[in-house]
Amino acid sequence: MLREWSERDISIFVLRKVREELNYFLANGKLQPLPERQLIIEPTFDDAFAFLNEIAEKKTRVSVDIEMLFRRFPYTVALATSPSVAMSIGFGDYEGEHGAKLWRLLDRIFRNNNQIGQNYLGFDSHWLETLGFRVNTGLVDDTMVAHHVLWPELPHKLEFLAMQYTREPYYKDEGRKWRPSEGKAKLMRYNCKDATVTYEVFLKELEELNFPKP
Amino acid sequence: MPLARAFFEIEKRGVAVDPAKLDELRRYVNAELAKSCAAAGGVIGRAVAPSTAEAVALGEGTLNLGSPAQLLVEFKRLGLKVPRSRKTGKESTGEDQLNTMFAETGHAFLREILRVRELNKVLGTYVNAKLANNILYASYVVTGTVTGRRSSRANFLGLGTNHQNLPKHSDLGRMFRRCIVARPGKIFVAGDQDQAEDWIVQAIIADNSGDASGLDELRAGVDRHRKLASFIFSRPLDECEKGTPFRFYGKKTRHAGNYGVGGNALSAELAKEGFHINKQQCEFFLAKFHESEPSIRGVFQRYVEREISTKRFLRTPFGRERCFFGCRPYGDNSSIFRDAYSYTPQSTVGDNTGLAILYFEGSCPGLVVMDLHDEVVLEVPDSVSAVIPAADQLRKAFDREIRFPNGTTIVIPTQFKLGYNLRDMAECGRYNEAGLLRTYNTLNQLPRA
Numbered sequence: 001m002l003r004e005w006s007e008r009d010i011s012i013f014v015l016r017k018v019r020e021e022l023n024y025f026l027a028n029g030k031l032q033p034l035p036e037r038q039l040i041i042e043p044t045f046d047d048a049f050a051f052l053n054e055i056a057e058k059k060t061r062v063s064v065d066i067e068m069l070f071r072r073f074p075y076t077v078a079l080a081t082s083p084s085v086a087m088s089i090g091f092g093d094y095e096g097e098h099g100a101k102l103w104r105l106l107d108r109i110f111r112n113n114n115q116i117g118q119n120y121l122g123f124d125s126h127w128l129e130t131l132g133f134r135v136n137t138g139l140v141d142d143t144m145v146a147h148h149v150l151w152p153e154l155p156h157k158l159e160f161l162a163m164q165y166t167r168e169p170y171y172k173d174e175g176r177k178w179r180p181s182e183g184k185a186k187l188m189r190y191n192c193k194d195a196t197v198t199y200e201v202f203l204k205e206l207e208e209l210n211f212p213k214p
Numbered sequence: 215m216p217l218a219r220a221f222f223e224i225e226k227r228g229v230a231v232d233p234a235k236l237d238e239l240r241r242y243v244n245a246e247l248a249k250s251c252a253a254a255g256g257v258i259g260r261a262v263a264p265s266t267a268e269a270v271a272l273g274e275g276t277l278n279l280g281s282p283a284q285l286l287v288e289f290k291r292l293g294l295k296v297p298r299s300r301k302t303g304k305e306s307t308g309e310d311q312l313n314t315m316f317a318e319t320g321h322a323f324l325r326e327i328l329r330v331r332e333l334n335k336v337l338g339t340y341v342n343a344k345l346a347n348n349i350l351y352a353s354y355v356v357t358g359t360v361t362g363r364r365s366s367r368a369n370f371l372g373l374g375t376n377h378q379n380l381p382k383h384s385d386l387g388r389m390f391r392r393c394i395v396a397r398p399g400k401i402f403v404a405g406d407q408d409q410a411e412d413w414i415v416q417a418i419i420a421d422n423s424g425d426a427s428g429l430d431e432l433r434a435g436v437d438r439h440r441k442l443a444s445f446i447f448s449r450p451l452d453e454c455e456k457g458t459p460f461r462f463y464g465k466k467t468r469h470a471g472n473y474g475v476g477g478n479a480l481s482a483e484l485a486k487e488g489f490h491i492n493k494q495q496c497e498f499f500l501a502k503f504h505e506s507e508p509s510i511r512g513v514f515q516r517y518v519e520r521e522i523s524t525k526r527f528l529r530t531p532f533g534r535e536r537c538f539f540g541c542r543p544y545g546d547n548s549s550i551f552r553d554a555y556s557y558t559p560q561s562t563v564g565d566n567t568g569l570a571i572l573y574f575e576g577s578c579p580g581l582v583v584m585d586l587h588d589e590v591v592l593e594v595p596d597s598v599s600a601v602i603p604a605a606d607q608l609r610k611a612f613d614r615e616i617r618f619p620n621g622t623t624i625v626i627p628t629q630f631k632l633g634y635n636l637r638d639m640a641e642c643g644r645y646n647e648a649g650l651l652r653t654y655n656t657l658n659q660l661p662r663a
Contacts, residue, residue, distance in 0.1 A: 006540030121218045122355060126225075126370045137219040145218045148357035152536050156357050 010154070014163070035167055035200070039192035040087040041185050045098045051087050052105040055079065061114040063199035066124050067175065067191045074127045076184070077106070078191040083166075083200035088188035091131065103133075110135045116202045118158045118194070119144045143198055146205040162197050165204040217568050220575040220582075221354045225369060227583050228351040229377070229593070232635070235393040240341050243386070247333045254279070254326035258288060264330050279330050282307040294321060313485035314478065317492035332488070336386045343368070343375035350394065352377040354585060361557055362534050363564030364585055377584050380636070383462060384488035391637035401596040401657075404631040404639060405608040406589040407566065411559035412438055413626045414616075415472050415514055418558065421622035423513045429624070439465040446502045456641075459489065463499065470496075471503040472510055473556040474548075518554050522547070530558050531616045532565045562616060563588050566626065570611035578607050591636075601654055602647055605630055609645040632657055 024032040043051065055062055062079045063086070069075040080086035094102055109115075110133045117124050120142045125135040144156045154160065159172045175190040247264055254277075255262040261276040263269035269278035278284050285307045289296050297314050299306035309331060316324040343350060351374030358365025366378040380394075381387025396402050407413075409432060416428035431438055443454040443464030454460040463484070470480040477497035484491050491499075504511060521528055527537045536557055541550050564587060571582055571590060581604060584591035590611075594604040612628040632653050633639035642653045 005542055009537075009539045119357075121222045122353065122357075123370055125222065130371075137222050140219065141215060142218055144357050145215055148362075149534075152360045152362065152534070153539060 032167070034169065036084060037193065037196045038085045039189050039196070040085075041188035041192060042093075043087055043089065045094055045102070048087065048089050048094070048102055049098075049105070052079070052089075052102060052109065055081060055113065056105055056108045059113050061116065062109065063116040063195045063202065064110075064120065064124060065117060065191060065194040065198060066127055067187055067194075068127075069180070074131060076188055076191050077128075078188070078195035079109070080192070080195035080199045083196050083203065086192035086195040086199075088191040088195075090184065090188070107133045112136065112139075114139045114141070116141045116143065116198060118142070118161070118198045118201070121145070141202060143201045143205060146202075146209060150205065150208055158194065158198065158201070161201045165201045166197055168193070168197050168200075217572050218356045220572055221356060221364070221585075223575070223579070224571070224582050224585070225351065225353055227580075227593075228346075228349040228374060229394050229583050229591075229636075230397045231345060231348050231350050232393050232395045233348050235395075236341065239386075239389050239393060240337070242389070243333050243337050243341055247330060247337075250326045250329045250333065251279075254323055254330070257323040257326065258292070262326075264334060279327055285327070288323075289315075292321070292323060294319065294324070309486075310478075310482040313482050313490065314493065317481050317485065317490050320490075328485075332384065332386060336381070336390060339375055340380065340390050344373045346371075346373050350374050350377075352584075359564075360536055361561040361564055362568070363560060363587055364568070366585075378586055381487065387487070388637055392635050394636040396593055396596070396634050399596050400593045401601060401654075402583075402631075402633050402636065402639065403592045403594055403601055403604050403608065404589055404633075405570075405592075405605070405612055405628045406631065407563060407612060407626045408629045408644075409438060410563040410566070410588040410626050411472070412468065413624055414559035414562045415510070417616070417618055417622050417624045418517060419509045419513045421618040421620045422517045423509065425509055425513065426622075428507070428509070429622075435627075437461075439468060442468055442503060442506065445506050446499050462487070462489070463491070467496075467499040467503050471500050471507070472514065472559070474515060474552045476500075515551070515555055518558070519547075519551050522551065522554050528554060528557050530561045530565065531618055532562060532569075534561050534565060536561075560587075563626070566612065566614060566616070569614060570608070573611040574608060577611075578604065598651060598654060601632065602650055605642075605645060605650055606647075 021032055040047070040051070054060070060081050062081055064077065064079055066074050066077045074091055076088050076090045078086050078088040089102065110128060117140065120140055121137060122144070125137065125140065128135050143161060147154070147156045147161055159170065162168050171190070171193055175187065175194070178187050178190065251262045251264055258277065261272050263272050263276050263278055265280045266278055269276045277288055286296060286305060294315060296305040296307070297311045298304060299308060299311065312324060312328055312331070315321070316328055351369045352366045353369040354364040354366050356364055366376045368374050380391060382391070413432055416432060420426040420429045428438070437456070440451060440454045440456070440461050443449070443460040444451045446464060446467065447454070447460055449460060454464065466480065466484055470483065477493040477500060480496040480500065481491055481493050484496070518528070522538050522541050526541050527535050529535045538550050538554055541547050567585060567588060567590060571585060574582055574590070581592040581594055582590060583593045590608065592604055592608065594600045609628055613625060615623050615625055617623050627644050630642040630645060630650060631639035632642060632650070634657070640653045640657055642649050
């Protein structure tokens with residue numbers, strides 16, 4: 001900060017957040033609890049079906065994020081229905097009729113539901129289409145594009161947006177350093193976290209853009 | 215957001231590449247690489263290879279042009295003074311430094327190294343870009359620049375390349391553009407905003423000082439790049455027509471002068487297109503430019519500095535805002551100002567292009583194939599009944615009043631081009647049905663390569 005003047009405003013912003021946390025501690029004698037998130041991983045077919053079916057039926061707005069294996073193959077997809085609830089579903093975890101039913105439900109959601117994503121139009125939706133889903137881009141909101149409109153000169157990666165708009169501690173290493181030997185559960189938890197954080201970011205961006213909340 | 219949605223569809227189209235022409239270009243580039251390495255070797259008296267792999271294959275004693283350390287040693291042996299990088303402060307063999315050295319010395323070894331680098335770049339970035347069914351894809355990133363212009367790169371599958379930086383004026387650039395062809399039964403229709411950024415700069419000058427002389431020239435259809443070239447080089451106007459190096463120098467000098475760029479950077483910018491002009495000459499061009507256009511420094515740049523110093527942000531006529539966080543209340547803000555000079559013109563032109571694409575995709579979906587910052591390329595069925603309405607629609611798409619804070623209003627005119635490949639596009643001037651028809655018929659009578 002002392003050597004790079006252009007970082008000054010970001011540093012002041014971060015220090016203000018630190019002060020808020022400190023004030024809470026001084027007033028309450030304990031650290032402010034972190035946001036609670038229900039991250040559902042490795043769901044059974046019945047759980048996944050019930051979750052997706054409810055989203056499809058109620059046309060709930062969902063935050064969508066996919067994780068790749070070796071940066072080449074779509075591996076899991078997480079859908080968050082709010083900043084606090086998300087489920088991660090492996091693309092290849094369900095065989096036969098079960099797999100087909102879940103893929104059809106996912107397709108229905110991508111066609112009919114409002115969707116949110118971080119760089120969704122530039123990355124995730126292309127991969128989803130490659131897998132055979134049809135994404136209705138008219139229903140898509142992209143947190144990266146919104147942030148570019150609001151703050152063109154700031155970084156637009158989710159890690160920065162999470163710092164700017166949420167109280168989620170830095171977690172991006174959980175995904176970046178993940179290796180298959182660590183097990184799928186860890187990646188799915190990270191996947192869910194990305195989806196919920198994106199949802200939270202989206203709501204804050206909407207406030208900033210002066211749009212009515214959904 | 216709607217623009218991001220439009221580009222989601224545009225990215226899937228890509229542009230066709232003629233595989234035979236591309237193979238021919240690949241062979242040419244490889245032959246030129248061998249020729250340049252041999253010539254460079256002839257100058258220094260030992261074998262030269264363009265990359266590490268080839269240097270290893272040629273054996274010990276071979277100079278690897280891909281190794282900065284080996285190059286530095288060789289430059290010292292040849293008695294060449296190596297400029298230092300501004301960022302690191304160390305001697306550098308980067309492109310800008312080599313261009314500066316060559317512009318200063320004209321050394322044959324440097325000429326060959328620069329040629330090898332250019333050939334390697336064209337080979338790696340364009341000729342060997344991954345294709346799918348002979349389609350060159352690109353991904354347009356709507357969040358790619360702070361100005362709001364799109365940036366471009368290979369798509370999510372690693373297919374294609376950057377569509378927006380295709381070299382234009384060098385021999386290799388021309389040859390590569392010839393490889394990009396309209397699909398069978400289709401023709402390219404391009405709409406280019408004429409001297410677009412100059413319109414914005416002159417409008418800001420008129421809006422802030424009342425001096426509308428530049429804007430009046432633009433409104434009267436004067437080619438100001440050509441006029442500037444004629445002034446700098448003391449040449450008659452007809453020697454500075456579009457397509458001549460003089461006009462190109464004029465254009466680059468105008469942009470550099472508008473945006474506070476110095477002689478070094480202008481020299482490097484020209485070198486990227488294969489024109490090696492040294493720093494002193496570039497400084498002379500810039501001095502002549504400011505002599506002919508005193509209001510650039512006196513009004514335009516002063517306006518930007520005042521806005522940044524008092525508000526710390528700039529707002530374009532389309533309402534896009536950018537904060538300049540690095541601006542200090544004291545001390546040297548010159549690099550921030552240089553960044554800021556280009557913001558409003560580039561952002562406004564980029565947004566105008568974006569709005570035009572949005573309008574066009576809304577009214578005639580499926581035809582836009584390229585966004586080249588101030589130009590949009592369509593691919594339409596090869597018939598009069600398709601070309602004329604598409605051009606008319608594109609004219610309407612660009613036909614937008616741009617209003618400045620004190621009431622100055624402009625509409626940037628659009629120039630049209632038609633062609634079957636990206637290089638040999640026939641100019642049709644501003645929208646005119648008869649002119650377009652004439653150009654289309656002339657193109658159709660020419661033998662198609």
